[in-house]
Amino acid sequence: MKFSQRAQSLKGSATMAATINAQERIKNGEDIILASVGEPDSPVPQITKQALINQIENSDSKYGPAQGLLSTRKVVSQWMNDLYQQQWQPENVVISPGSKYSLYSLLQILGDENTELLIPSPYWVSYVTLGKLANINIKIIECSSNENYKLSATKLKNLITGKNQLLLLNSPQNPTGAIYSKEELQSLAEVIKQSPQLTVICDDIYNQLIFSSEYRAPHVLDFMESSSASKEDIYNQVIVVHGASKSFALTGWRLGWTAASREISKKLSEFQSQTLTCMPDFLQIALEKTLQQETQFVLELKSLINRRYQIASQKLNSCPFIKVFPSAGAFYIWFEVLDKSKNSAQMASELLEQHGVAVVPGASFGCEYHLRFSVTIPDDQLLKGIERIIQYFTQKNL
Ligand SMILES: Cc1ncc(COP(=O)(O)O)c(C=O)c1O
Known part of the structure:
Protein backbone atom coordinates (compact mmCIF):
# COMPACT_ATOMS: atom_id res chain seq x y z
CA MET A 1 0.00 0.00 0.00
CA PRO A 45 -16.83 8.02 39.94
CA GLN A 46 -20.26 6.49 40.70
CA ILE A 47 -21.93 9.82 39.91
CA THR A 48 -20.52 9.70 36.38
CA LYS A 49 -21.66 6.13 35.74
CA GLN A 50 -25.16 6.79 37.07
CA ALA A 51 -25.54 9.98 35.02
CA LEU A 52 -24.60 8.07 31.87
CA ILE A 53 -27.06 5.27 32.59
CA ASN A 54 -29.89 7.73 33.32
CA GLN A 55 -29.18 9.68 30.15
CA ILE A 56 -29.12 6.57 27.96
CA GLU A 57 -32.44 5.46 29.42
CA ASN A 58 -34.04 8.88 28.90
CA SER A 59 -32.65 10.00 25.55
CA ASP A 60 -32.34 8.73 22.01
CA SER A 61 -29.02 10.47 21.36
CA LYS A 62 -29.44 12.17 18.01
CA TYR A 63 -27.02 14.57 16.34
CA GLY A 64 -26.18 17.56 18.52
CA PRO A 65 -24.19 20.82 18.26
CA ALA A 66 -20.58 20.36 17.09
CA GLN A 67 -19.37 22.76 19.77
CA GLY A 68 -20.97 20.67 22.52
CA LEU A 69 -24.32 20.91 24.33
CA LEU A 70 -25.04 24.39 25.66
CA SER A 71 -25.81 22.95 29.10
CA THR A 72 -22.44 21.17 29.14
CA ARG A 73 -20.58 24.26 28.00
CA LYS A 74 -22.30 26.25 30.75
CA VAL A 75 -21.12 23.78 33.37
CA VAL A 76 -17.62 23.53 31.92
CA SER A 77 -17.19 27.32 31.67
CA GLN A 78 -18.39 27.71 35.27
CA TRP A 79 -16.04 24.95 36.47
CA MET A 80 -13.16 26.52 34.54
CA ASN A 81 -13.94 30.01 35.88
CA ASP A 82 -13.92 28.66 39.44
CA LEU A 83 -10.60 26.94 38.81
CA TYR A 84 -8.82 29.78 37.00
CA GLN A 85 -10.71 32.89 38.18
CA GLN A 86 -11.44 33.77 34.55
CA GLN A 87 -14.54 34.91 32.67
CA TRP A 88 -15.10 32.31 29.99
CA GLN A 89 -18.67 32.06 28.67
CA PRO A 90 -20.25 28.94 27.13
CA GLU A 91 -19.34 30.48 23.72
CA ASN A 92 -15.66 30.22 24.71
CA VAL A 93 -15.83 26.47 25.28
CA VAL A 94 -15.66 23.58 22.81
CA ILE A 95 -16.25 20.02 24.04
CA SER A 96 -14.15 17.30 22.38
CA PRO A 97 -13.42 13.58 22.61
CA GLY A 98 -10.38 14.12 24.84
CA SER A 99 -7.75 16.80 25.17
CA LYS A 100 -5.58 15.04 22.58
CA TYR A 101 -8.29 15.69 20.01
CA SER A 102 -8.57 19.31 21.18
CA LEU A 103 -4.83 19.72 20.63
CA TYR A 104 -5.09 18.07 17.21
CA SER A 105 -7.96 20.33 16.12
CA LEU A 106 -6.33 23.48 17.47
CA LEU A 107 -3.14 22.78 15.54
CA GLN A 108 -5.20 22.07 12.42
CA ILE A 109 -7.00 25.42 12.57
CA LEU A 110 -4.15 27.59 13.85
CA GLY A 111 -1.11 26.29 12.00
CA ASP A 112 0.22 25.47 8.54
CA GLU A 113 3.53 25.49 6.67
CA ASN A 114 3.89 29.20 7.46
CA THR A 115 3.65 28.59 11.19
CA GLU A 116 6.25 27.54 13.71
CA LEU A 117 5.32 25.33 16.64
CA LEU A 118 7.59 25.81 19.64
CA ILE A 119 7.77 22.67 21.78
CA PRO A 120 9.86 22.77 24.96
CA SER A 121 11.65 19.43 25.40
CA PRO A 122 11.15 17.01 27.16
CA TYR A 123 7.63 16.99 25.75
CA TRP A 124 4.56 14.80 25.79
CA VAL A 125 4.89 12.06 23.14
CA SER A 126 2.08 13.25 20.84
CA TYR A 127 2.97 16.93 20.38
CA VAL A 128 5.44 16.45 17.53
CA THR A 129 3.17 14.11 15.57
CA LEU A 130 0.14 16.38 16.05
CA GLY A 131 2.23 19.30 14.74
CA LYS A 132 3.42 17.28 11.74
CA LEU A 133 -0.15 16.26 10.90
CA ALA A 134 -0.98 19.96 10.61
CA ASN A 135 2.06 20.54 8.39
CA ILE A 136 3.53 22.97 10.91
CA ASN A 137 7.27 23.64 11.20
CA ILE A 138 8.34 22.20 14.50
CA LYS A 139 10.99 23.80 16.65
CA ILE A 140 12.08 21.75 19.63
CA ILE A 141 13.47 23.86 22.44
CA GLU A 142 15.85 21.85 24.58
CA CYS A 143 15.27 22.57 28.27
CA SER A 144 17.86 20.75 30.34
CA SER A 145 17.65 19.36 33.87
CA ASN A 146 19.78 22.35 34.95
CA GLU A 147 16.87 24.51 33.80
CA ASN A 148 14.48 22.15 35.61
CA TYR A 149 13.18 21.30 32.13
CA LYS A 150 11.46 24.66 31.87
CA LEU A 151 11.44 27.29 29.16
CA SER A 152 12.77 30.60 30.46
CA ALA A 153 11.42 33.98 29.39
CA THR A 154 14.84 34.91 28.00
CA LYS A 155 14.95 31.80 25.86
CA LEU A 156 11.41 32.43 24.60
CA LYS A 157 12.18 36.05 23.81
CA ASN A 158 15.14 35.00 21.66
CA LEU A 159 12.91 32.64 19.69
CA ILE A 160 10.25 35.19 18.77
CA THR A 161 10.35 35.85 15.02
CA GLY A 162 7.40 38.22 14.62
CA LYS A 163 5.80 35.64 12.28
CA ASN A 164 3.04 33.19 13.19
CA GLN A 165 4.16 31.04 16.10
CA LEU A 166 2.47 28.64 18.48
CA LEU A 167 3.87 27.60 21.83
CA LEU A 168 2.84 24.45 23.69
CA LEU A 169 3.06 24.97 27.42
CA ASN A 170 2.45 22.00 29.71
CA SER A 171 2.54 22.50 33.48
CA PRO A 172 2.70 20.14 35.37
CA GLN A 173 4.66 18.62 32.58
CA ASN A 174 4.55 15.09 31.29
CA PRO A 175 7.06 13.37 31.65
CA THR A 176 9.07 15.41 34.16
CA GLY A 177 6.41 16.64 36.58
CA ALA A 178 8.00 20.11 36.46
CA ILE A 179 5.72 23.03 37.31
CA TYR A 180 6.29 26.63 36.28
CA SER A 181 6.41 28.97 39.26
CA LYS A 182 4.43 32.21 39.51
CA GLU A 183 7.61 34.21 38.89
CA GLU A 184 8.55 32.17 35.81
CA LEU A 185 5.04 32.53 34.40
CA GLN A 186 4.98 36.24 35.07
CA SER A 187 8.19 36.66 33.07
CA LEU A 188 6.85 34.43 30.28
CA ALA A 189 3.61 36.43 30.25
CA GLU A 190 5.59 39.65 29.70
CA VAL A 191 7.19 38.17 26.57
CA ILE A 192 3.85 36.76 25.37
CA LYS A 193 2.13 40.13 25.79
CA GLN A 194 4.83 41.75 23.67
CA SER A 195 4.53 39.11 20.93
CA PRO A 196 1.13 39.44 19.23
CA GLN A 197 1.97 36.82 16.57
CA LEU A 198 2.53 34.19 19.27
CA THR A 199 -0.38 32.00 20.41
CA VAL A 200 0.07 29.89 23.50
CA ILE A 201 -1.68 26.54 23.87
CA CYS A 202 -1.68 25.50 27.52
CA ASP A 203 -2.06 21.76 27.99
CA ASP A 204 -3.48 21.79 31.52
CA ILE A 205 -4.51 18.17 31.80
CA TYR A 206 -2.57 17.73 35.08
CA ASN A 207 -3.08 21.19 36.53
CA GLN A 208 -4.93 20.05 39.66
CA LEU A 209 -2.70 17.03 40.20
CA ILE A 210 0.09 18.75 42.06
CA PHE A 211 2.02 17.79 45.18
CA SER A 212 1.52 21.10 47.01
CA SER A 213 -1.63 22.09 48.89
CA GLU A 214 -2.56 24.67 46.22
CA TYR A 215 -5.82 24.04 44.38
CA ARG A 216 -4.12 24.14 40.98
CA ALA A 217 -0.73 24.91 39.43
CA PRO A 218 0.06 28.58 38.76
CA HIS A 219 -0.95 29.65 35.27
CA VAL A 220 0.24 32.09 32.65
CA LEU A 221 -3.32 33.50 32.48
CA ASP A 222 -2.83 34.74 36.04
CA PHE A 223 -0.39 37.28 34.57
CA MET A 224 -1.89 38.22 31.20
CA GLU A 225 -4.00 41.17 32.33
CA SER A 226 -3.06 44.56 30.90
CA SER A 227 -4.80 47.90 30.55
CA SER A 228 -5.10 47.56 26.77
CA ALA A 229 -6.21 43.92 26.43
CA SER A 230 -9.82 42.74 26.75
CA LYS A 231 -10.58 39.23 28.00
CA GLU A 232 -11.32 38.19 24.42
CA ASP A 233 -7.91 39.52 23.33
CA ILE A 234 -6.29 37.44 26.05
CA TYR A 235 -8.31 34.32 25.16
CA ASN A 236 -7.27 34.80 21.57
CA GLN A 237 -3.64 34.53 22.57
CA VAL A 238 -3.77 32.04 25.44
CA ILE A 239 -5.85 28.91 24.91
CA VAL A 240 -6.46 26.34 27.62
CA VAL A 241 -6.88 22.65 26.87
CA HIS A 242 -8.29 20.55 29.68
CA GLY A 243 -10.21 17.33 30.19
CA ALA A 244 -11.65 14.76 32.53
CA SER A 245 -9.20 11.92 31.76
CA LYS A 246 -6.69 12.49 34.52
CA SER A 247 -8.54 14.46 37.22
CA PHE A 248 -11.59 12.18 37.20
CA ALA A 249 -10.05 8.89 36.02
CA LEU A 250 -12.15 9.05 32.84
CA THR A 251 -9.43 8.17 30.34
CA GLY A 252 -11.57 5.78 28.30
CA TRP A 253 -14.58 8.11 28.21
CA ARG A 254 -12.84 10.61 25.93
CA LEU A 255 -13.93 13.90 27.43
CA GLY A 256 -11.90 17.04 26.85
CA TRP A 257 -12.46 20.70 26.08
CA THR A 258 -10.86 23.99 25.13
CA ALA A 259 -11.38 27.45 26.56
CA ALA A 260 -10.45 30.06 23.95
CA SER A 261 -11.75 33.25 22.34
CA ARG A 262 -15.17 33.10 20.68
CA GLU A 263 -13.48 33.48 17.31
CA ILE A 264 -11.20 30.48 17.86
CA SER A 265 -14.04 28.45 19.40
CA LYS A 266 -16.25 29.12 16.36
CA LYS A 267 -13.57 27.92 13.95
CA LEU A 268 -12.86 24.92 16.16
CA SER A 269 -16.58 24.05 16.11
CA GLU A 270 -16.60 24.28 12.32
CA PHE A 271 -13.63 21.94 12.23
CA GLN A 272 -15.35 19.53 14.61
CA SER A 273 -18.61 19.73 12.63
CA GLN A 274 -16.73 18.37 9.61
CA THR A 275 -14.57 15.80 11.38
CA LEU A 276 -16.53 14.67 14.41
CA THR A 277 -20.12 15.90 13.87
CA CYS A 278 -20.80 16.01 17.61
CA MET A 279 -19.99 14.44 20.94
CA PRO A 280 -22.54 11.89 22.27
CA ASP A 281 -25.02 13.64 24.56
CA PHE A 282 -24.88 10.91 27.24
CA LEU A 283 -21.16 11.50 27.70
CA GLN A 284 -21.62 15.25 27.93
CA ILE A 285 -24.41 14.95 30.51
CA ALA A 286 -22.22 12.56 32.51
CA LEU A 287 -19.47 15.16 32.35
CA GLU A 288 -21.84 17.87 33.61
CA LYS A 289 -22.87 15.81 36.63
CA THR A 290 -19.25 14.90 37.35
CA LEU A 291 -18.04 18.49 37.32
CA GLN A 292 -21.05 19.71 39.34
CA GLN A 293 -21.24 17.01 41.98
CA GLU A 294 -17.90 15.24 42.22
CA THR A 295 -15.85 17.66 44.30
CA GLN A 296 -13.83 15.20 46.40
C1 LIG B 1 0.43 16.04 28.68
C2 LIG B 1 -0.77 15.33 28.17
N1 LIG B 1 -1.64 15.99 27.40
C3 LIG B 1 -2.74 15.41 26.91
C4 LIG B 1 -3.01 14.08 27.17
C5 LIG B 1 -4.24 13.46 26.55
O1 LIG B 1 -5.26 13.28 27.43
P1 LIG B 1 -6.75 12.94 26.93
O2 LIG B 1 -7.07 11.60 27.50
O3 LIG B 1 -7.61 14.03 27.47
O4 LIG B 1 -6.74 12.94 25.44
C6 LIG B 1 -2.12 13.34 27.97
C7 LIG B 1 -2.36 11.90 28.23
O5 LIG B 1 -1.49 11.16 28.61
C8 LIG B 1 -0.98 13.99 28.49
O6 LIG B 1 -0.11 13.34 29.27
Missing part, protein backbone atom coordinates in the same frame (compact mmCIF):
# COMPACT_ATOMS: atom_id res chain seq x y z
CA LYS A 2 1.31 3.44 -0.85
CA PHE A 3 0.49 5.69 2.07
CA SER A 4 0.42 9.47 2.00
CA GLN A 5 3.61 11.26 3.04
CA ARG A 6 1.75 12.36 6.15
CA ALA A 7 0.96 8.78 7.07
CA GLN A 8 4.44 7.55 6.25
CA SER A 9 6.00 9.76 8.91
CA LEU A 10 3.27 8.84 11.41
CA LYS A 11 4.14 6.55 14.29
CA GLY A 12 1.69 5.26 16.89
CA SER A 13 1.91 6.64 20.43
CA ALA A 14 4.95 5.17 22.22
CA THR A 15 3.26 5.17 25.62
CA MET A 16 0.19 3.42 24.27
CA ALA A 17 2.33 0.82 22.45
CA ALA A 18 4.38 0.06 25.58
CA THR A 19 1.22 -0.25 27.63
CA ILE A 20 -0.84 -2.39 25.23
CA ASN A 21 2.07 -4.81 24.86
CA ALA A 22 2.50 -5.12 28.64
CA GLN A 23 -1.26 -5.45 29.20
CA GLU A 24 -1.44 -8.32 26.68
CA ARG A 25 1.38 -10.12 28.46
CA ILE A 26 -0.24 -9.64 31.87
CA LYS A 27 -3.43 -11.16 30.44
CA ASN A 28 -1.35 -14.15 29.35
CA GLY A 29 -0.21 -14.68 32.91
CA GLU A 30 3.18 -12.93 32.88
CA ASP A 31 4.30 -11.16 36.06
CA ILE A 32 4.69 -7.60 34.76
CA ILE A 33 4.44 -4.32 36.64
CA LEU A 34 2.59 -1.85 34.45
CA ALA A 35 4.38 1.43 35.13
CA SER A 36 4.11 2.82 31.62
CA VAL A 37 0.54 3.94 31.64
CA GLY A 38 -0.50 7.54 32.37
CA GLU A 39 -3.93 6.88 33.79
CA PRO A 40 -5.26 6.76 37.35
CA ASP A 41 -6.09 3.27 38.61
CA SER A 42 -9.05 4.68 40.61
CA PRO A 43 -12.50 3.47 39.54
CA VAL A 44 -14.76 5.81 37.57
CA PHE A 297 -12.52 12.95 43.65
CA VAL A 298 -9.68 15.17 42.42
CA LEU A 299 -8.58 15.95 45.96
CA GLU A 300 -8.45 12.28 46.92
CA LEU A 301 -6.64 11.35 43.71
CA LYS A 302 -4.18 14.17 44.27
CA SER A 303 -3.29 13.00 47.77
CA LEU A 304 -3.07 9.34 46.64
CA ILE A 305 -0.68 10.18 43.81
CA ASN A 306 1.35 12.46 46.04
CA ARG A 307 1.76 9.75 48.69
CA ARG A 308 2.74 7.14 46.12
CA TYR A 309 5.14 9.51 44.41
CA GLN A 310 6.91 10.36 47.68
CA ILE A 311 7.30 6.71 48.76
CA ALA A 312 8.44 5.44 45.37
CA SER A 313 10.74 8.30 44.42
CA GLN A 314 12.46 8.22 47.81
CA LYS A 315 13.14 4.52 47.42
CA LEU A 316 14.37 4.93 43.85
CA ASN A 317 16.56 7.82 44.93
CA SER A 318 18.57 5.44 47.10
CA CYS A 319 19.90 3.78 43.92
CA PRO A 320 23.33 5.31 43.18
CA PHE A 321 23.15 4.62 39.43
CA ILE A 322 20.30 6.98 38.62
CA LYS A 323 19.25 10.55 39.32
CA VAL A 324 15.60 11.18 40.14
CA PHE A 325 14.14 14.55 39.16
CA PRO A 326 12.11 16.10 41.99
CA SER A 327 8.68 16.32 40.33
CA ALA A 328 6.05 18.73 41.63
CA GLY A 329 3.00 17.17 39.99
CA ALA A 330 1.49 14.75 37.41
CA PHE A 331 1.83 10.96 37.70
CA TYR A 332 5.44 10.17 36.94
CA ILE A 333 8.88 9.51 38.31
CA TRP A 334 11.33 10.85 35.76
CA PHE A 335 14.92 9.74 36.19
CA GLU A 336 18.24 9.93 34.41
CA VAL A 337 20.47 6.89 34.05
CA LEU A 338 24.05 7.87 34.83
CA ASP A 339 25.72 5.11 32.77
CA LYS A 340 25.22 6.10 29.12
CA SER A 341 26.27 2.78 27.55
CA LYS A 342 22.71 1.85 26.60
CA ASN A 343 19.99 4.07 25.22
CA SER A 344 16.59 4.47 26.85
CA ALA A 345 14.78 2.13 24.43
CA GLN A 346 17.31 -0.65 25.11
CA MET A 347 16.98 -0.16 28.86
CA ALA A 348 13.17 -0.12 28.73
CA SER A 349 13.20 -3.30 26.68
CA GLU A 350 15.62 -5.05 29.08
CA LEU A 351 13.58 -3.92 32.06
CA LEU A 352 10.49 -5.46 30.51
CA GLU A 353 12.08 -8.68 29.24
CA GLN A 354 14.43 -9.43 32.14
CA HIS A 355 12.72 -7.84 35.13
CA GLY A 356 9.04 -7.54 34.17
CA VAL A 357 8.64 -3.77 34.52
CA ALA A 358 7.03 -1.69 31.76
CA VAL A 359 8.36 1.87 31.67
CA VAL A 360 8.56 4.42 28.85
CA PRO A 361 11.94 5.33 27.30
CA GLY A 362 12.93 8.98 27.59
CA ALA A 363 13.65 9.12 23.85
CA SER A 364 9.88 9.08 23.25
CA PHE A 365 9.75 12.41 25.09
CA GLY A 366 12.77 13.77 23.22
CA CYS A 367 15.22 13.11 26.07
CA GLU A 368 17.70 10.21 25.91
CA TYR A 369 19.11 8.25 28.89
CA HIS A 370 15.97 8.89 30.93
CA LEU A 371 13.06 6.64 31.85
CA ARG A 372 9.51 7.42 32.97
CA PHE A 373 7.88 5.33 35.66
CA SER A 374 4.19 5.90 36.35
CA VAL A 375 2.97 5.83 39.97
CA THR A 376 -0.66 5.11 39.03
CA ILE A 377 -0.51 1.52 40.29
CA PRO A 378 -1.37 -0.02 43.68
CA ASP A 379 1.24 0.28 46.46
CA ASP A 380 2.43 -3.35 46.37
CA GLN A 381 2.98 -3.16 42.58
CA LEU A 382 4.62 0.20 42.93
CA LEU A 383 7.19 -0.99 45.44
CA LYS A 384 7.81 -4.22 43.54
CA GLY A 385 8.38 -2.21 40.37
CA ILE A 386 10.85 0.12 42.06
CA GLU A 387 12.72 -2.84 43.60
CA ARG A 388 13.02 -4.45 40.18
CA ILE A 389 14.39 -1.27 38.67
CA ILE A 390 16.97 -0.93 41.44
CA GLN A 391 17.92 -4.57 40.95
CA TYR A 392 18.36 -4.03 37.19
CA PHE A 393 20.68 -1.06 37.59
CA THR A 394 22.61 -2.66 40.43
CA GLN A 395 23.24 -5.85 38.44
CA LYS A 396 24.05 -3.84 35.34
CA ASN A 397 26.69 -1.81 37.18
CA LEU A 398 28.32 -4.57 39.25
